[in-house]
Amino acid sequence: MPVAHPLPVRKLGSDGLLSSQQGIGCMGMSMAYIDKHAPVTEENCIAVIDRALQLGCTHLDTSNIYGPETNERLIGKAIKGKRDKFMLATKCGIVSKDGKRGVDGSRKAIREACLASLERLQTDHIDLYYLHRVDRTLPIEESFKEFKALKEEGKIRHVGISEATSEEIRRAHAVTPLTAVQLEWSLWTRGxxxxxxxxxxxxxxxxxxxxxxxxxxxxxxxxxxxxLHENDFRVTAQPRFQGENFDKNLGLLKQLDSLAQKKGATPGQLALAWVHNQGSDVFPIPGTKRIKYLEENVAAAFIKLTAAELTDIETIFEEVSGPRYSEEMQKLSGDY
Incomplete structure (x- = not known):
């Protein structure tokens, strides 16, 4: 299914931020997903972002921990000279020390991370700044007091939170209004x-x-x-990609593919269209490193699904094999 026309822009949240209906999750350009046979170069990734601009896909999502740090540098290079054409989102809160991941939501850490991200991204402001993971060793209000201060100083324009519980969202929102909540949501993750x-x-x-x-x-x-490469994040830390779970989930995918063929779409397009059809307040950020898949993803935003089609698609994934994260990673994530 070809790209119909550039993605529409609409309000994300209630405080005036404008975003393309769909964005790009940029993490895989620098880490986690490893191409076993065809490594992707920086030039490839910049070409994807250039094509995304042509398609109206201008919401770019990165983080200081992607790489770490290298992804923000890549994005900064890709948008140089055209910064005002993109809605730029990045994050702080996850830290890496001695090869181990942790969380630091202290005011000092948040400020230092923000200043460093601004430098790597080669910009004077971040459109949407998220707390990537909640630091549950301190009151969440302390973290968001710093977000409020950064916003008042103009270093960030809008505030977000990622992988938070409902209570944490409410408490953060009470300190400074949240524009966006980032969460894992797809046909096989609906908690x-x-x-x-x-x-x-x-x-x-x-x-x-x-x-x-x-x-x-x-x-x-x-x-x-x-x-998949043996060091790919999905192989090392994603239970759904391991052993019998993977084989059982392949059976679900075959059913999705059958429905997609009837719709004249790929299974990925049908899965992404399902997310888009959940409401006008939903702005998915599928990741990609290739123009071909970028174009497929953008085209999916224009697929309309009937109530019957939505039910048929959802029925396939009523029982997914394996949790979404390893036990260790789930401890840092939301309650779903």
């Missing part, structure tokens, strides 16, 4: 629908689903674990 998404809608907060394509699984391009 946020119980409490987190209703809370966002009650408070008028935009919803930014990451991994709307199930970390690539729902595209139908990963049919064997042998196609």
């Amino acid at each position: 946020a629908e119980k409490a987190v998404i209703p809370t966002c809608r009650e408070l008028g907060i935009g919803i930014v689903p990451y991994s709307p394509l199930g970390r690539g699984f729902l595209t139908g391009t990963i049919t064997s674990l042998k196609s």
Whole structure:
């Protein structure tokens, strides 16, 4: 299904931020997802961002921990000279020390991270700044007092939070209004629908689903674990990509592919269209490193699904094999 026309722009959240209907999750350009047979170069990634601009896909999502730091430098290089054409989102809060991941939501750490991100991104402001993970060793209000201060200083324009509980969202929002909540939401990860998404809608907060394509699984391009590098994040830390879970989930994917063919789409497009069809307050950020898949993703935003089609798609994924994260990673994440 070809790209129809440039993505529309609409308000993300309730406080005036404008965003393309769909964005790009840029993490995979620098880490986590490793191409076993065709490594991607910096030039490839910059070409993807250039093409995204042509398609109206101007919401770029990065983080200081991607790389770490290298992804922000890449994005800064890619948007140089055209900064005002993009809505730039980045994050802080996850820290890496001696090869181990942790969380630091202290005011000092947040400020230092913000200043460093501004330098790497070669910009004087961040459009949307998220707390990447909540530091549960201190009151969440302390973290967001610093976000409020950075906003008042003009270093950031809008505030967001990622992988938070409903209570944490409410408490952060009370300190400084949240524009967006980033969460994992796709056909095979729907736990946020119980409490987190209703809370966002009650408070008028935009919803930014990451991994709307199930970390690539729902595209139908990963049919064997042998196609993934042994150090790929999905192999090392994603239970759904391991052992019997992977084989069982492939059976679900075959059913999705059958529905997609009837719609004249790829399975990935149908999965992404399902996310788009969840509401006008939803702004998914599928990741990609290739122009071909960028164009497929953008085209998916224009696919309309009937109530019957939505039900048929959802029925396939009523039972997914394996949790979304390893036990260690889940401790740092939201309650879904």
